[in-house]
Amino acid sequence: MKKTPFHDIHVSLGARMVEFAGYSMPVLYKDISSEHHAVRKQAGLFDLSHMGRVYFRGTDAMKLAIAIQTQDPVPMKPGRIRYGLLGMWDGGILDDILIAREESGFMLVVNAGNRDRDVAWFKEQAAGLNVTVDDATDRLAMIAIQGPKAVDIMLALGLPGAKDIGYYRFSQLPHPGGAIDVWRTGYTGEDGFELIFDASRGKAMWEAAMAIGTPLGLIPCGLGCRDTLRLEAGMPLYGHEIDRGTNPYEAGLEFGVSSTTPSIAATALKAIREAGVLRRLVGLEVSGPRVPREGCGVFAGTIQVGEVRSGTKSPTLEKNIATAMVLAGYATSDVPLTVDIRGNRVAATRTAIPFYRRPDRS
Amino acid sequence: MPRPANLRYLKSHEWCKLEGNIATIGISDYAVSHLSDLVFLDLPEVKTDTMRGEPFGEIESVKAVSDLYAPMTGEIIERNERLQAELELLGKDPFGDGWMLRIRVEKPSEWDSLLDDGAYQKIIDAESH
Numbered sequence: 001m002k003k004t005p006f007h008d009i010h011v012s013l014g015a016r017m018v019e020f021a022g023y024s025m026p027v028l029y030k031d032i033s034s035e036h037h038a039v040r041k042q043a044g045l046f047d048l049s050h051m052g053r054v055y056f057r058g059t060d061a062m063k064l065a066i067a068i069q070t071q072d073p074v075p076m077k078p079g080r081i082r083y084g085l086l087g088m089w090d091g092g093i094l095d096d097i098l099i100a101r102e103e104s105g106f107m108l109v110v111n112a113g114n115r116d117r118d119v120a121w122f123k124e125q126a127a128g129l130n131v132t133v134d135d136a137t138d139r140l141a142m143i144a145i146q147g148p149k150a151v152d153i154m155l156a157l158g159l160p161g162a163k164d165i166g167y168y169r170f171s172q173l174p175h176p177g178g179a180i181d182v183w184r185t186g187y188t189g190e191d192g193f194e195l196i197f198d199a200s201r202g203k204a205m206w207e208a209a210m211a212i213g214t215p216l217g218l219i220p221c222g223l224g225c226r227d228t229l230r231l232e233a234g235m236p237l238y239g240h241e242i243d244r245g246t247n248p249y250e251a252g253l254e255f256g257v258s259s260t261t262p263s264i265a266a267t268a269l270k271a272i273r274e275a276g277v278l279r280r281l282v283g284l285e286v287s288g289p290r291v292p293r294e295g296c297g298v299f300a301g302t303i304q305v306g307e308v309r310s311g312t313k314s315p316t317l318e319k320n321i322a323t324a325m326v327l328a329g330y331a332t333s334d335v336p337l338t339v340d341i342r343g344n345r346v347a348a349t350r351t352a353i354p355f356y357r358r359p360d361r362s
Numbered sequence: 363m364p365r366p367a368n369l370r371y372l373k374s375h376e377w378c379k380l381e382g383n384i385a386t387i388g389i390s391d392y393a394v395s396h397l398s399d400l401v402f403l404d405l406p407e408v409k410t411d412t413m414r415g416e417p418f419g420e421i422e423s424v425k426a427v428s429d430l431y432a433p434m435t436g437e438i439i440e441r442n443e444r445l446q447a448e449l450e451l452l453g454k455d456p457f458g459d460g461w462m463l464r465i466r467v468e469k470p471s472e473w474d475s476l477l478d479d480g481a482y483q484k485i486i487d488a489e490s491h
Binding site: 289315 | 396401422425
């Protein structure tokens with residue numbers, strides 16, 4: 001199993017380690033709910049080094065960026081980041097990504113579980129172009145500092161420039177030991193930063209962040225709360241809300257698609273836009289004590305009209321919430337829905353995605 | 363948390379205490395900490411039967427649903443009615459107030475095939491590595 005630069009730290013902290021996308025990763029250090037609340041109220045420190053980091057460099061980097069994903073990369077100035085989808089010829093989704101414009105090309109952050117497939121696909125599409133596809137994942141470390149105290153922690157970490165970075169922008173900030181790429185992005189629904197730096201600095205950066213952040217309420221956070229945080233914030237997880245057989249419009253990800261960019265998926269996505277979708281992702285609040293899980297059937301009366309894609313007990317809302325892909329007519333109608341949880345039908349109420357908005361953004 | 367003496371275990375982390383022909387069943391402190399973030403417990407009705415090695419209920423955490431397995435065969439004579447509403451008892455006192463069922467055992471010899479404390483500790487040590 002692969003290890004991130006922070007692996008020994010996780011183990012020494014007593015984290016529960018699990019295999020995730022071929023990496024040994026911390027699912028929790030103490031428990032999911034206290035880590036979740038720390039991010040909502042103070043700050044959390046996440047190891048994201050398992051996520052794929054891939055550079056496109058060369059005079060044809062723009063051509064490759066146009067082809068393989070659904071955002072329009074042309075107007076992006078250096079320092080800009082967008083959320084996009086790796087759209088396939090049929091409109092299905094190979095992965096969801098962040099794409100960042102650099103002076104000399106692009107950097108993409110891709111899902112750990114899709115990295116090898118994504119990189120192979122990029123290289124296939126790069127054939128004949130003057131562009132190198134450089135999978136830098138193993139030589140870089142990545143952490144996230146997320147939560148209302150994130151700006152203060154960055155300041156104390158010697159990265160005061162972080163507070164001036166706009167949302168979905170990044171900057172290379174000077175730091176003793178070498179410049180650090182700081183992204184104002186995250187997967188929690190809170191303000192925060194994602195930091196990318198040389199893997200050899202991992203241990204020192206983690207220890208510095210904890211030493212400075214602990215008095216401000218920063219705690220290490222595992223993949224368990226990463227999932228509850230992102231679901232409350234309505235952010236899709238590949239393999240759940242989206243996958244190879246789901247298109248962006250079904251998943252409510254219109255904002256991730258440029259209708260004027262001639263990507264590989266453009267023709268199919270235009271046809272889907274014009275024809276309308278057969279299924280739509282909806283948010284559900286599910287009654288009762290039991291947690292709706294991926295794969296639970298969604299019913300209108302006796303008829304199954306969809307299935308749960310993700311579900312959890314929301315630590316912030318203290319309710320059971322789920323995303324479900326349902327036949328489009330049932331996404332917006334007021335026909336009552338139920339969810340089959342281990343053989344019991346429980347009432348479900350449609351609710352807006354995101355389930356949670358942070359107070360200063362509502 | 364020290365485990366009380368004279369309990370026996372399944373490798374799936376249920377504990378069992380035998381007094382005469384009455385067995386008390388629960389789950390260990392290790393199981394509770396490993397499940398983490400408990401949200402729901404489903405226990406069977408009194409007067410129904412448990413079958414050794416078969417599921418008798420379910421415990422659910424934020425991350426997953428787990429079956430609970432019966433260490434011994436018998437008829438349920440009592441269940442911990444407090445527990446379903448107060449899952450935190452499992453964290454505070456898994457071997458005491460966090461008990462789940464009492465059963466009248468039908469096959470006392472099943473006790474001999476359960477894990478003693480030393481054997482159970484080996485299961486925990488193996489899982490922790």
